[in-house]
Amino acid sequence: MNLFARGQKGKLADLGCGTAFTVEVAIQAPGMSVDVSCFGLDASERLSDDRYMVFYNQLASPEGAVRLDLAGGAARFAVDLERLPATIAKLVFVAAIDGAQTMRALGACSLNLGSAVRFPWSGADFGDEKAVIVGELYRRDGTWRFGAVGQGFNGGLSALLAHFGGTEAAPAPAPASPAAPPPAPAQPKVSLSKVTLEKRGDKVSLDKRAGRGFGRIHVNLNWNQSVSAAPQPPQPQAKTGFFDKLIGGGLGGLGGAARKGRGGIDLDLGCMYELADGRRGLVQALGNAWGDFEREPFIRLDADDRTGAAAGGENLYINGERFDQIRRALIFSFIYEGVPNWAATDGVVTISAPEQAPIEVRLDGGGNQMMCAIALIENRGGSLQVTKLAEYFQQQGGTSAHELMDRHFGFGLRWKTGTKG
Template sequence: MSNRIDLVAGQNCPLPTTSLHVLVNHGQGASGMTVDVSAFLLNSQGKVSTDEDFIFFNQPARTEQGVLLEPDQGRFTLHLDRTGGDIQKIALAMTITDGQAKGQSFSQLKNVSVLIKDFLSGIEIACFYLETQQNKESALIVGEFYRHQDKWKFRAVGQGFIGGLQPLAEFYGVDVGEGESAAPAPLGKLNLSKITLDKKGQSISLEKTTDPGEIVVNLNWNATPVKSVGSRHHAPEGIDLDLACLWEFEQGEIGGVQALGGHFGNLHQFPFIELDQDDRSGRSVGGETLRINGKYLHEFRRILIFTFIYEGVPNWSHVDAVVTIKSKDQPDIEIRLDSYRDDQFLCALAMLENINGKLQITKLIDYFAGHQQMDRAFGWGLNYAPGSK
């Protein structure tokens, strides 16, 4: 029997656990309508303390604060026991991209809801169905998680806000760029733009820059945690993907970076690529990340980004993996794992190439039985031996 609490605007409820999945859902909108979800980690003054406390499609994780957003799913993972004491409230919002310019508002959107579930068991805790027929705004504060007597509670809000994502972010104290279009943001400001490579083989070249900084490649996915009840033997806690790459320099040196075999690389020494040592098994909200030292980008010929299932049966159709590539003063590049081969353990995700000094990024999504098969397909020339972590 479900004990789910159905809320109305203004009502609040206690939370029986600090580890949650929160789904912000909506039905089909008008043609050409794009709806994004975001979160703001607020201090006692109701403002963000740093721009990193703004969680949105270009900045989807605040790992140390226990907050992760899966933008295309409209889903947050919250581990509120990790959230620092200076954060008193987490506000959740929905915005319509360029809504005012297109004459779009939430009055055109039906079946808007917020569903809160237990992270481990999936049991529904609370649900809030929003009445949006009268909302003429293109931004909506849907709800708030807040501290109350050393506990966390959720409040259903449903308050419209005039303007889109930028004015809403500025209202909460975030320093953002000038608008929501896909153009680089001014130095020192957050970029509210992203570019999604939708089709296999689609490429984009980033603009040259004198100071590229780090190029950050993040892989995140739905680990689908399972809680075993009534048994000493627990089922695996989630799908364990490993992020990795093969690299090739202009002078012909080749190699790879991956957790398997302990080849984590080095950001500041050869090969100038480093894998964070986050062996994710479903507990980490940040996924796994490769960092490339942009200072040496001109010395690379190509970098092949791939992932593989370390243990278990290949089940790509359930991982909902997404790769996000970030670099200084450039729009984020997003690549989704949107085609599946559940009989292969390894997937080549993207190719990064140095083309006349510009970084060209190409979507691949090619599946292979293992490393050696992928190596042959791309003509790398490495030899492989069994390894472990």
């Protein structure tokens, strides 16, 4: 692997890199919220087409030449340069902090270009900047090249968007009167917004994309995994990866935390579902009921975090292209290991769908119960409605918290004691 320093450049062909590869941006940022994005620029280095900003609220370019995967411990962009239109001359990879912190607070970070290039950088390279232009792929004389930039930028993600000539979506205007002429077609705008459901019962609805379904719906659960059962002697803080703890307005709040099974809390993500034909079931790690994305129930729990080794928390995926076959899905979490203490978990669920603003639901109530019903996803006449529940349940005698939650929401499942496989 070629080790690059700031300012170093090279032709991809000379570096042993083809035209299809992964760009991985890994960031250590304890207690911070960081967004990683890719800007597709024209020959004038402008974001002349907002569809070529790939980030948490727009996970792919129109033809799929750049796709962002946020399911693991880093931001991974699958890049296929041959699929890019001739109008795109440069791909710029950036990171921006949301909140009061600045780039100097970052730990060890890196950008990896497949197995061909590694560009290490850290917060020690910066001062009070809120963003960094990490690296770029650019076309010159018909040849694609890579440059390790590492340039600090004072503004956050919105300022970066404006810097590259993009436009941020404004709040929807009031409906026009019937007599008003229809507005002229406009260039699509990038929405940097995020919807946070603050109170129990708050709702938000998503409409299908024109001529398509909802795409791949990603439900992520993250929390403060360092909460322990009792005071422990000081230990070296375990280093964790990107998107370790989702907080604030960004895609990936980052935090160093002890892993599950080492004195911390183990939260498990699960889902009760009801299909359009009335059949009901359960998706969760207990009992190895992982579900299926392509076939019924069109809901799949990611098995990668069964041991707590992954940094991206718990992840569940709903097939939004088959959402017409789903009536409702109850997203829940339970404390599988550790002393019940919801207030200390600082848990948050983020529900993301392509071309839609992410929806955030915080687990900001409860006490020492084992179970939390977090959110209800419903099919309402073809629209996808998300409701914040924040209902907590504790086992009563021989009746489990799972069963009590089931009774409360009327799924009618049969319960027995289960274990992780």
